């Protein structure tokens with residue numbers, strides 16, 4: 001097995017790692033980035049936190065708005081009420 005040498009090894013391909021890695025490479029350093037999970041490439045923000053949460057909150061707001069429509073001064077077709 002060949003041995004590879006790096007100036008830096010970053011553990012974690014999240015927001016921090018994927019920001020730092022290109023900066024180190026641009027500075028001429030040989031850098032490795034290690035991510036433990038194929039489903040977590042990009043880190044928590046993209047995969048399970050910020051984006052996912054915002055999507056769920058936006059969906060919940062739409063559902064809430066549709067539910068309270070009957071209590072407003074106008075009506076939507078019956079099928080849209082969930």
Ligand SMILES: Cc1cc2nc3c(=O)[nH]c(=O)nc-3n(C[C@H](O)[C@H](O)[C@H](O)COP(=O)(O)OP(=O)(O)OC[C@H]3O[C@@H](n4cnc5c(N)ncnc54)[C@H](O)[C@@H]3O)c2cc1C
Pocket residue numbers: 011012013014015016017034035036037040041042043044045048049050051053
């Ligand atoms: C519900 C929720 C909502 C959020 N909303 C926002 C928002 O709106 N805006 C905002 O700016 N921030 C938000 N955040 C915070 C944001 O998600 C974090 O600040 C950001 O993800 C931190 O980035 P990071 O790179 O430090 O860590 P992470 O994104 O957690 O990345 C760490 C990575 O390291 C990997 N790893 C861990 N251990 C190992 C190991 N031993 N070997 C190899 N890889 C490993 C993980 O798999 C992961 O991919 C939110 C967080 C949560 C929980």
